[in-house]
Amino acid sequence: MPRLSHSGAASDARRAQMLATRKLDTRPHRAPDYAAENKALHTLARALSASDTVMLQTLVDMALALCDAGSAGISLRDRDATQPSPFRWVAVSGRCAVYVDHVIPSDDSPAGVVLELDAPQLFAFPKRQFACMTDIEPEITEELVVPVPGVPEPWGALWVMSHDEAHHFDHEHRRILTSLANFTCAALSIRQANADAEARAAEAEAARRALAAAESNKDNFIAMLGHELRGPLAPVDSALAAAQKLAANSPVVLSALAVANRQVGQLKRIVSDLLDASRIRTGKLAVHRVYGLLGDIIKDAVGTVREEAQKRQHRLRVEQPPYPLTVFADAGRLTQVFSNLLWNAVKYTPSGGEITLRVEAPDPGAIPEHDSTPREVVIIVRDNGLGIAPDLLPHIFELFTQAPGVRMRAEGGLGVGLSVVRHLVSAHLGEIAIYSEGEGKGTEVIVRLPIVCRSQVEHAASTSHGIPPARILLVDDIPDATEALAILLTLDGHEVKRAQNGPEALSLVDSFTPDVALIDINMPNMDGYELARLLRQRPQCTSTRLVALTGYAGTTSERGADEFDCYLVKPPSLEDLGEVLRR
Template structure:
């Protein structure tokens, strides 16, 4: 808003003879004391590091001294409702010092006249013409007022008053103009600092809001993943049991195979959700050990081979002719490679081609005492839908997918590559994705410094065959226990079920389990309390207690000390076979 015009006020003051600015040049003036002025400006420059109030006070103290005035002050515009209708005496020195903070109208004040005229003005006996000065004691014989320039409007006015026969001259005007210019610079700096601090606060508040939203989203994702595990467990177990029961019925097996493929897809989506939650909380870890790279590649290909065959893909793998020993978390590396292969299968049209090439040095050629890791480069190429250029920089972001990927019949959540990048980085490696654009295929390159000088025997093929065992299942989810019990019974085990801790305690009076699979979160007596009570039973002294939980971080919790081990729901048959073997 513009400053209200002061033309009527100027005319009135001029007609009253109170405006005597022309006398400044007619009066004799002292020689400039540049040394004192320089010292004063230096002191004010130092005051810039202090608060705005301290800086303005230093300014008016300097004006008071250099102009030998009785009072000095600075009047700054006090905006109200977008209008500049008042001046605030922001700092005052001398005989008017007790009036600091006083408000006066802009349209009836010496400062208003000086700003309206756009130049320094000298007034005689201003109290007689400006009602706003009536409270000033004693009489004011002269007042010299200099506008404080500013952009886009003046900041206000700097003024000095005489209360006796002291007269101001052109030298005093020069000093005040210099101080007014300094004031403009200081106020501009202060305003810029305040604006910057306000923007910084807004940015920090926005950052916190985004972080809070991200945390809420991650918590929701983790909860969703945990909740989805519960119905998946009985479905998966029931389907596995049904496939055994329908071994002689091809039509039923065919229908179950379709359902099983969709359940496996759901399990992968849930695993991606839970891995994203583990990454967020730093709980997705790797545990390196010596393994054969060939076994890792074989397991990764096996994980996607059925889907690749169903889509009639040509899947080729080229490995070194010699065994390559690596120091890596084999399970996590299988997850990395199968994720990359799975994306290639998913986003390559039927009949497409997928190749996996492994370039690794021969560990036998590494000197025996050389422990430095060598690099293995795994390259996966496909002839699929490719990646648009605008998505490539964000390809590893969570939930990042192209439109064509989202429209795919088997599209995922856009979490796979973010998990891949995290796990590759955890192995001190690098992953990069290349594509010439949509419809031109994709190339993923994994570089992992994991090759070691060592020899490892090929791992035996996995099997679920274990000696029959007496198993106690404790879970308040009846469907989950019924389906898992049926599957384990078909495998030759003797299984008893309980839906709460009290039922389990009654059962063990007549049934001594070899293994007890116990859900942690049950109403009433939870899994922890049940485990402690079972430990006190002499008949359960050799029972292997296994916790079942949907929490991704629980396996590392000190609260699990009552149990021999912990499995995340739904447990795989490999996991169950492992814990039952002890």
């Protein structure tokens, strides 16, 4: 405990010879009553589980009994008060019990003198020396006060009073009171530590909740952003497709439309990455595995980048085993994985560069007939492009991670694609790793997937945009979206009716029975779920296929599970529409 400088009060006390501390050692010594002390300490230990008020009151009751005093109490610094902090009698026992909560100054009181002298003191007739005790009744013949140590400053003082001139305190009383003061210090320090820990825990919990709320708000924002971006993308995409059909005989127009179409495709990929990132955060990005041929998946992935690779004069080489590879996987999601890796290679490889996709896997025909254990396939995508800086490699799969130079490129994206790729690879129980010797030294991506199976399947038929003629109802509160899609579908020979809200759609079906109704979920007043439910109730719509159009990351909903036959993400592709209409 730091020793404090002597104040004027301490000096005055010495001059008045009111300090009788030396008498404690000259008075007859008594044998310690350890049995009584042990019993008191056990009582105090049990009181530790109670409130501070109960624990301190038990403490002063013990001091009163063990010292055979007339009054006992504990004076603690009132830390809530302005400086200099006074003392408050927080617990009092005996004849002075009525003075609980009595406040005395720190610079003119027995407790103040004891803390400045940093040692137990015995005061004779303290009421005559300290103005703060003048009104205390009855008379105090002696007061023994010991400091209650603490860090960074003493907690206060523990004291006993005698109101009988025949009863004096001695060395043994000082030892007992000092022991109780040390117990008080330990108890108060534990309470303070617990309070501090609880406060920090509360702060940490508040921070965790704030972080969770921020993450939730971010996910909601990404989902809403994806929806808002898909809204205008849908009519632009449909209008471009319709314009390409109308301008079939104009190479110049087709060339200009091709540029716009490529840029819209880039926007669609960015929005899809955003939505998939949000689906991952909300646990809604799943894989649905079936048997298929890896060659078909690779062919579709390469097809997404072949035109751009040719435009940039890249040498794109695909190396696959001579035998067909049967896999148990989500073909659409794996196509997304390899398309993303190939797009990265195309984007970040200079003109004339080399890109290789190599497949290494055992022959499914060599797998024993009754062995169902999947074998591993290794897909390696290598380029001699820009490469990756060493300090960026450990963070390459983190959401929104990009090299500074990439942000300056027009086709740089948002840095979410590889995060989605890693999730999809993990969902197939696989592993992915990226290697690069540094900037300008190319990149190698290795994907390992335990998906090769013995089962034999046929090659998938080539995709076709041909859609059988049908009666189609389009319902969307964005006029441009329905108009552009209606033009495209009409050019393909379908009979199309449009509505901008639920009541208008219900009015149309009185004279127009659709084979398929494409309905935007998020419309004001009457949303898509309610419209679908009301259409189900119309006898003429019993065979109508109801398709939900949504731009949100979560494309399914328990609420709409019974109303809709399927969901399509806006803008729906011609392949998706063709699949729906063929059913």
